[in-house]
Amino acid sequence: xxxLPRRQRRRLLLITLVxxxxxxxxxxxxxxxxDETPPLFAASARAxxxxxxxxxxxxxxxxxxxxxxxVYWLMGLVYALPGQEQWNPLGTWAARxxxxxxxxxxxxxxxxxxxxxxxxxxxxxxxxxxxxxDASPTAPERPCLTALTAALAFGLSPLALAWGRTAVxxxxxxxxVALALLLCWQAYADPGRRWWLPWPVLGLAVxxxxxxxxxxxxxxxxxxxxxxxxxxxxxxxxRPLRGLALTALVAAPWYLLALHSxxxxxxxxxxGYHNIQRFTEVVNRHxxxxxxxxxxxxxxxxxxxxxxxVGLARAIGPLRRxxxxxxxxxxxxxxxxxxxxxxxxxxxFFTAAATKLxxxxxxxxxxxxLLIALAAQTGWSGAGGRxxxxxxxxLCLLLVSGLGLVFLAAPLWLPLIQDPEMPTLASELRDSxxxxxxxxxxxxxxxxxxxxxxxxxxxxxxxxxxxLVLFVPAALLPLWSVGDRLRGxxxxxxxxxxxxxxxxxEPVAMVGVLKxxxxxxxxxxxxxxxxxxxxxxxxxxxxRRERRVGQRPSRPEEQPTVLVVIDRTxxxxxxxxxxxxxxxxxxxxYRLWRLDRRRLEDSVAMLRRKGFAPDWQDPRPERY
Numbered sequence: 001x002x003x004l005p006r007r008q009r010r011r012l013l014l015i016t017l018v019x020x021x022x023x024x025x026x027x028x029x030x031x032x033x034x035d036e037t038p039p040l041f042a043a044s045a046r047a048x049x050x051x052x053x054x055x056x057x058x059x060x061x062x063x064x065x066x067x068x069x070x071v072y073w074l075m076g077l078v079y080a081l082p083g084q085e086q087w088n089p090l091g092t093w094a095a096r097x098x099x100x101x102x103x104x105x106x107x108x109x110x111x112x113x114x115x116x117x118x119x120x121x122x123x124x125x126x127x128x129x130x131x132x133x134d135a136s137p138t139a140p141e142r143p144c145l146t147a148l149t150a151a152l153a154f155g156l157s158p159l160a161l162a163w164g165r166t167a168v169x170x171x172x173x174x175x176x177v178a179l180a181l182l183l184c185w186q187a188y189a190d191p192g193r194r195w196w197l198p199w200p201v202l203g204l205a206v207x208x209x210x211x212x213x214x215x216x217x218x219x220x221x222x223x224x225x226x227x228x229x230x231x232x233x234x235x236x237x238x239r240p241l242r243g244l245a246l247t248a249l250v251a252a253p254w255y256l257l258a259l260h261s262x263x264x265x266x267x268x269x270x271x272g273y274h275n276i277q278r279f280t281e282v283v284n285r286h287x288x289x290x291x292x293x294x295x296x297x298x299x300x301x302x303x304x305x306x307x308x309x310v311g312l313a314r315a316i317g318p319l320r321r322x323x324x325x326x327x328x329x330x331x332x333x334x335x336x337x338x339x340x341x342x343x344x345x346x347x348x349f350f351t352a353a354a355t356k357l358x359x360x361x362x363x364x365x366x367x368x369x370l371l372i373a374l375a376a377q378t379g380w381s382g383a384g385g386r387x388x389x390x391x392x393x394x395l396c397l398l399l400v401s402g403l404g405l406v407f408l409a410a411p412l413w414l415p416l417i418q419d420p421e422m423p424t425l426a427s428e429l430r431d432s433x434x435x436x437x438x439x440x441x442x443x444x445x446x447x448x449x450x451x452x453x454x455x456x457x458x459x460x461x462x463x464x465x466x467x468l469v470l471f472v473p474a475a476l477l478p479l480w481s482v483g484d485r486l487r488g489x490x491x492x493x494x495x496x497x498x499x500x501x502x503x504x505x506e507p508v509a510m511v512g513v514l515k516x517x518x519x520x521x522x523x524x525x526x527x528x529x530x531x532x533x534x535x536x537x538x539x540x541x542x543x544r545r546e547r548r549v550g551q552r553p554s555r556p557e558e559q560p561t562v563l564v565v566i567d568r569t570x571x572x573x574x575x576x577x578x579x580x581x582x583x584x585x586x587x588x589x590y591r592l593w594r595l596d597r598r599r600l601e602d603s604v605a606m607l608r609r610k611g612f613a614p615d616w617q618d619p620r621p622e623r624y
Contacts, residue, residue, distance in 0.1 A: 004143060009115045012144050016111045016151045019469060020104035023155045024164045026473050028100055029093030031484035032492055032517065038167035039516040040064065040624055042095035045075030046520075055254075055261060060516070060624050061525045061548030063262065065269035069254060070207040071169040074098040090492075091520065095167035102175030103164030106366050107151040113182050114150055114373070117189055118143035119335050121378040142377075145458030150373030152465040157365045159300040159358065161472070169209050170359045176205035177213050178366040181220060181342055188237050189332040199243035203250025210270070214247065216345055216363060223341035227316065229328045288356035293347055296361045301368050303399040303445075303468075304376075304461070306392040311371030315340035336374045342367035376461040393460070397449045400464060404442035410435040420569065421513065421589055422486040434478050441471035488517065490588025494565050495521035497585035497592050501563065507543055507551060508563045511535050512570025513589070516624060525550035528624065529616075531570050533607065536579075538616040539564075540604040543597065546616070556597035564593045579603060 004012075033039045044057035044064050057064040057072045078094035088094050154160055163171045183198035198217075205213035221238070225231035258266050298305040315336035329337055346364035350356065375392070406413075410429070417426040429435055445467035452460040495518050498508055502524065509527040510518055512535075519526045527542055529535040543562060545553050568589045570576060579600060581593035 004115050004118070008144065009112070012115060012147060013108060013111060016107050016148060017104065019152065020107045020155060022469060023161065023472050024100040024103045027477050028096050028165065029088055029090055030477070031092060031481055032090045032488040033092055033095060033167060033520060034484075034488070035491070035515045035517050037516075038095060039520040040066075041071065041167050041169070042075065042091055043516070043520045045072040045095065046079045046091070048072055048076040049079035055257060056266075058549070060519045061550040062624060063265070064624070065262070065266050066622070067169045067209055068207045068251075068270075070204060071098050071172050074101075074172070075167070092167065096165055099164050099166055099168070099171035102172045103155065103160055106160075106175045106178050107155050109179055109182050110154055110366060110369055111147040111151040113186065113335070114143065114147035114370075117186070117332055117335060118146070119374055119377075120333050121374075142456060142458050145456075145462055146373050146377045149376055149458055149461045149465060150369050152462070152469065153301075153304065153372040154366050154369035156465060156468050157300050157369070158302060159296075159362055160365050161476070163359060163362055168359075170362050173205055173209035173213065174362040174365070176201055176208055177216055177363045180205060180213070180217055181338075182366075184217070184221065184238055185335060185338045188234055188338075189334065191237065195237060195239050196243060196246060198238070199246035200250050202243075203247040206247065206251035207254060212349075214244070216349060219345040219349055220338075220342045223345055224334075224338050227337060227341060228334060230331075233331075290351060292356045293351055293361055296358050297343075297347070297364070297368070300358075300361055300365055301372065303403060304372050304396050304464075305399070306395040307372045307375045307461075308368050310392045311336065311375030312340050312343065314375065315371060336371060339367040339370035339374075343371065373458075373461070377458050393453065396464070397446055397453070400442055400449060401446040404439050404446055407435060407439035407442060410439070419487075421567075422483065423589075425483070425486055428482060428486070429479075432482070434475050434482070438471065438475040438479070441467050441475060445471075486588070490590050491515045491517050492521050493587035494518060494585065494590050494592055497587075498522040498524055498563060498565070501584050501592065501594075503561070505554075505559055506561060506563055507554070507559065508565075509539055510565040511539070511576070512567040518565060519624075526565075527551075531573070533573075533575055533612055534615055535570075536575050536600060537604050537607055537612055537614045540597070540600050541614040542616055556601060560597055562595050562597055562600070564595050566591050566593060575603065575607065 033042055040059050044059045047058050048054050051058075054069070054073065054076065057067075057069060075095050075098060078088075078097050079091075081094075084091075084094070155164075160171075163174075180198045180201040183193075183201060187193045187195050187198065202213055202217055218240075221234060221240075222231075225234040228234070258270075297308070301308045317337070343364045346361065346367070350360040353360070414426045414430050414435075417429075419425055445464050448467060449460060449464040452463040455463075498518075499522055502508065507527065508522070508524045509529060511529045512531050514528045514530065516528075525548065527539060527546070529538050539562070543553070543559075544555060547553055563584075564581065566576065568591065571591055571593075579595055581595050583591055583593055585592040
């Protein structure tokens with residue numbers, strides 16, 4: 001199909017940009033870092049900017065081999081800007097900038113692709129000529145609306161909203177994978193496009209999270225080439241061998257420099273643990289059933305998950321019993337099929353992985369957005385449509401209405417919320433106007449969806465989406481602020497007390513509930529220990545023996561006290577309660593103690609006689 005005029009495309013992309021800024025950049029730095037992973041990223045990036053060491057991320061006095069450096073570099077560039085205390089006091093604007101940038105970039109890339117290559121609508125019944133249903137040359141109805149609904153289907157995904165505002169590498173990685181895949185399809189659809197564009201972007205994705213980017217792109221292209229019955233044509237247009245050389249040219253230098261600098265520890269941690277072991281073994285108790293990503297897929301596309309299922313079924317098309325594709329599609333009209341293969345590649349790969357996390361589904365959300373928008377540009381009222389296809393829109397409206405009613409009935413279920421770190425959360429939400437605002441936004445979306453249900457299909461999806469865009473600044477972000485005030489602010493107050501009460505050279509520890517944000521906000525090396533009886537034994541032994549940047553071993557005679565941040569529950573344990581600590585500050589569930597190390601040593605000696613021993617030197621790949 002012919003592309004839209006340039007002026008019309010620019011206007012639609014400007015609208016998409018504004019919506020993306022509302023969803024992902026509005027009040028980006030108004031709340032603190034969410035424990036536990038984001039502060040580790042933020043502290044590492046800030047350390048890069050402050051020390052000038054841009055090769056290896058380091059946090060809390062230790063090297064951090066978890067992820068490649070691209071996300072740290074982007075965060076660090078913002079941390080290097082002057083005046084942080086004035087415009088970035090909580091440190092979150094700089095830390096969340098790469099995630100928000102990537103999410104907005106995906107919205108623009110999805111909209112631009114559909115504006116340049118409008119896709120023919122699916123047909124419920126075969127065309128009179130006998131052509132396959134979704135190969136019909138029918139012109140799309142209002143392609144601008146389809147492009148906008150695709151961008152919003154991604155931006156309003158619960159997964160994209162959460163990770164697009166979180167200071168980790170997932171959103172950046174997923175955005176770069178999405179851009180590389182869209183560029184691959186564009187090069188296949190249009191021989192005039194430069195074949196090499198996807199491959200440097202893929203190299204950046206490898207620098208964002210690792211070689212899994214190459215696997216996802218390769219698996220997507222294999223599935224698409226098979227289903228399209230055009231592996232040879234895809235190979236000719238994308239030139240993958242040359243392309244992978246470009247990818248290696250972008251990504252390999254850092255890996256080689258890191259190996260040269262760090263040697264075996266980097267190899268064992270990054271490749272051995274964070275890539276191979278995560279795929280082959282369950283780590284950090286993230287054991288899930290094999291079908292885990294099916295409900296994640298449905299939740300990630302709420303409230304229009306039925307449209308995703310319709311779009312996926314239509315895009316794959318009929319297969320022979322021999323599992324061979326029945327017909328190819330014209331390259332420029334194959335975007336839905338490509339998106340289906342993209343989504344299935346993510347589903348198959350991470351289903352095969354032993355370790356499963358909801359964030360692993362994030363690379364599939366742009367593909368899901370394409371399938372939703374392309375399914376929604378076709379009506380289901382015709383007699384040729386399958387019953388379940390005709391019911392899809394009604395199911396979407398029922399989901400939106402049901403969620404609105406659930407929020408309206410919040411006083412009935414809010415008392416069930418029990419969070420030991422936020423004991424007053426339920427009462428604060430019950431007395432707040434925010435929950436009724438949430439219900440109003442969702443019920444308005446349902447009302448507009450019912451009113452426009454007989455209008456052109458893209459318009460009715462857009463009518464449902466726009467109130468949900470309003471829901472983000474009007475309700476979701478204020479609710480996020482409530483959670484930050486109850487859960488994050490007490491840790492920041494403890495960090496301020498550490499800076500105020502700490503003596504020169506006095507070590508700092510946190511036991512019980514472990515919050516890396518304490519290290520980030522206090523700018524102190526923190527010894528972290530859990531709730532077990534080994535906690536005081538490990539703490540005493542580490543104070544005597546552990547060495548890391550910013551902390552040196554010492555005897556009680558040299559440094560007689562230690563500052564300990566401890567939560568209320570752990571403070572009641574017998575092996576902590578009888579240490580005679582002086583309480584200096586309290587905030588939320590946390591207490592700041594000053595412990596006499598000699599008394600700590602005496603207590604530890606008793607525990608050792610009972611058979612307990614330190615275990616802090618046992619291998620822990622994710623220590624901080």
